[in-house]
Amino acid sequence: MMDQEKIKQAVRLFLEGIGEDPGREGLAETPERIARMCEELYGGLEETAQTHLQKTFQAEEQGMVLEKDIVFYSTCEHHLLPFFGKAHIAYIPNGRVVGLSKLARTVEVYARRPQIQEQLTGQIADALMQELRPKGAMVMVEAEHMCMTMRGIKKPGSRTVTAAKRGCFLEEPELVHTFYAMLGCSR
């Protein structure tokens, strides 16, 4: 459970720290607002992917399933600034498939935590392997990191692309080509 009181206290202290007056009208409700927002931004800490992926159904078809362009917003664990973009998830079923929305829900579970992009990518792939027991899974994430654009090195527009492969995607490069071809079509 998130500790709303602790978050509110911390925000008040933080505002004092930057030299603000937490009591002034515009900021008076800010600690409360941020505590509520944390439930949304970091709600993934209180959820597991298993909840969403456990309901599978039988399917004869063995072809690749790709859910692409799943928009997500996450927070980098180094600066607590947003990184956001699109996730693309593929798997090769092994007799069972899952509802398509559950793939996007899995992205949400891991995005709504303090994260780094590489870990987000790998965690989605691992959850698919563990819960669906497919022949293989591949996840690609493309994102823009606010800590790279609004501060520090300041390179707006630069994007980070990460990929994680599991199972048959590691053994059969042909599948990786198919993944990229399916990702490219209709773009």
Ligand SMILES: Nc1nc2c(ncn2[C@@H]2O[C@H](COP(=O)(O)OP(=O)(O)OP(=O)(O)O)[C@@H](O)[C@H]2O)c(=O)[nH]1
């Ligand atoms: N690998 C990885 N790095 C990230 C991610 N998000 C932010 N970072 C990086 O985390 C690093 C933290 O570096 P530090 O040197 O500890 O912190 P810093 O002085 O604020 O770094 P600068 O951003 O270079 O100013 C930076 O290079 C960020 O670009 C991510 O998802 N994955």
Ligand SMILES: [Zn+2]
């Ligand atoms: Zn960062």
